[in-house]
Amino acid sequence: MKIELFEMERMQSTWENVVDIDLSESGVRAVTLRELAALGFDLDGALDTPLSYSQGNGTIELRQLLGRHYPGATLDHVEVTNGTSEANFIIALTLIREGDEVAMQLPNYMQMWGLPRSLGAKMNLFRLRPDKGWEPDWDEFEQAVNERTRLLYLSNPNNPTGRILSSDDMERIVRRCDETETWLVADEVYQGAELNGRQTPSFWGMSDRVVVTNGLSKAYGIPGIRIGWIVGPPALVQECWTQHDYTTICPNKLSDALARVAVGNREKLFARTRAILREQLPLVRDWITTFDGLLELREPDAGAFCLINYKSDLPSHELAERIRINQSTLIVPGSQLRLENCFRLWFGAPPEKLREGLRRIGTELRNVL
Ligand SMILES: Cc1ncc(COP(=O)(O)O)c(C=O)c1O
CATH class of the missing domain: 3.40.640.10 (Type I PLP-dependent aspartate aminotransferase-like (Major domain))
Incomplete structure (x- = not known):
């Protein structure tokens, strides 16, 4: 079997650990080993496994x-x-x-x-x-x-x-x-x-x-x-x-x-995830309102990502490349999801990263829209 390139995964695996701010993800900020130990994972026992x-x-x-x-x-x-x-x-x-x-x-x-x-x-x-x-x-x-x-x-x-x-x-x-x-x-x-x-x-x-x-x-x-x-x-x-x-x-x-x-x-982990989603989606909503209708948020029912439509003919892969190169911030261009004039944004990041990422994406968007 000759397998074809999985465009979005390759883009993420190439850049997600290299850029300053990764907003291309789709889960919530990751649970730590310490948090799992607090839930009952036997850290000391693991040393002898x-x-x-x-x-x-x-x-x-x-x-x-x-x-x-x-x-x-x-x-x-x-x-x-x-x-x-x-x-x-x-x-x-x-x-x-x-x-x-x-x-x-x-x-x-x-x-x-x-x-x-x-x-x-x-x-x-x-x-x-x-x-x-x-x-x-x-x-x-x-x-x-x-x-x-x-x-x-x-x-x-x-x-x-x-x-x-x-x-x-x-x-x-x-x-x-x-x-x-x-x-x-x-x-x-x-x-x-x-x-x-x-x-x-x-x-x-x-x-x-x-x-x-x-x-x-x-x-x-x-x-x-x-x-x-x-x-x-x-x-x-x-x-x-x-x-x-x-x-x-x-x-x-x-x-x-x-x-x-x-x-x-x-249930505890799902509650953690839902709390993060509910706290952080409003940050994106507020940010969208600063663009005077040039951006449209497509609200998700679930998941730590949202689609954002933008009013410009700039192809989404060019927009995402500009944001990556000029702002060291990663998003998923709509083209990698078979959509256009939109991008996928991760809002499950640690809040300080999300705020800074939105600021940087905003800087670039204001130059192109
Ligand atoms: C719908 C869907 N399935 C599977 C995966 C891959 O999941 P995993 O990291 O568990 O391999 C993803 C990752 O984004 C996804 O969105």
Whole structure:
């Protein structure tokens, strides 16, 4: 397989640790080891832990803790991976064959754009309509999910719009997947990061064709330990494990132990995330008002990112490059999300970084708008 470049991830991994201010992220500012120790992680015990291979599909304890959040899921329904991205990756390797059709919402996290195409699949895209509050375009959806479609990938809450599907939308999507015998891969990594505090329902349990991916990177605020998971029918999960043997063999042993503390304290970590979102989105709102209508904020339902439209013909990648080069500040240009005249801004950064980043972006925007 010759894999194509994942534009946004490459841009982030090239610059996010180099610039003064990174506002390209999408989770909240990360939880520290000290915070996890306060929640019960045994730091001293970790010093004596032999750094051997861990259980390949995740320790029994971690899979048990995860399974509790997915009614009816047994140990065999759960596979622990290295991040949500590995979960998505091995599902794609397991399910997609050359010539298959793969459906996907747009805009979206673009992992399931490049990967199926590299595997020889045809992509069937359907848009979320900005003029309808990011509701799916149902005509396009019906065409995208058809008898030839192998898999539908969606992110809910969606990256980058932050929109949460209504329960009617969810039912309509599941029904169509059942009718067409399409696997529904629901990436729920922003579940728990809702601004109104009401948890996004999972697709889990709505049909036998549902596979959920998730991880600790966003709503839990712990991207650095690289823990994700798949929940699906045992036969499929077993096949995913076969792929996993070829990718990374097992999750990192310390990460599995940290994840047990994180998942066991899920509600506290979600509350931390939601408090950060609620405190910091108003900083962006206030900043937007200083532009006299030249910027428009598209408020998210969930996630620590928002889309901002700007009134200028300057292509978004040029704007983002100017901001990076002249202000050492990183944002995601709309073009990397298949949108234009807009950018994605991370507001989950430490507040002093967010304030300074907004000041710098503002300086550059005032020069170009
Ligand atoms: C929808 C979605 N899925 C997966 C990922 C990758 O997550 P992880 O860091 O857990 O691999 C991201 C990262 O931005 C994302 O937005």
